[in-house]
Amino acid sequence: MKKVTVSICTGTTCYLMGGAHLLTINERLDPSTLDSVEFKGAHCLGLCSNESNGKPPFVKVNEHLVSDATLNKVLDAIRKELKEIQHVS
Ligand code: FES
Structure with missing residues (x-):
């Protein structure tokens, strides 16, 4: 099964600029999507x-870069990618 890969930067700069709270993002997703x-x-x-990459914190959702990442921005990016892989399969 194709999956959406979410890489959350835990480097010092991103972590201090708000990345720490992004590590709980899985709790905000619909549980039925977690396997994907x-x-x-x-x-x-x-x-x-x-x-030129924008502001930290950074998250990559598949190949899509989310800068100045907030929970809502990353959730939107994940949902968009989920729609695409469900559309393809
Ligand atoms: S700390 Fe360098 S990209 Fe996140």
Whole structure:
């Protein structure tokens, strides 16, 4: 089964800029979708050193970069990706 991969940066900059509370995001998703989502903690994704990437915290949802990530922005990105993989399969 195809999955949505969510890489949450736990590097120091992202963690201090609000990434810490993103680690509870799985509690905000519909439980029926959890089998289709894989969460990963990631050390610095290397994005915080280049302002053109936007502001930390950073989360990658499949290939989609979410900058200045909030729970709602990441949830929206996950739901969008879930729709795409459900549409394809
Ligand atoms: S600490 Fe998150 S991208 Fe560097």
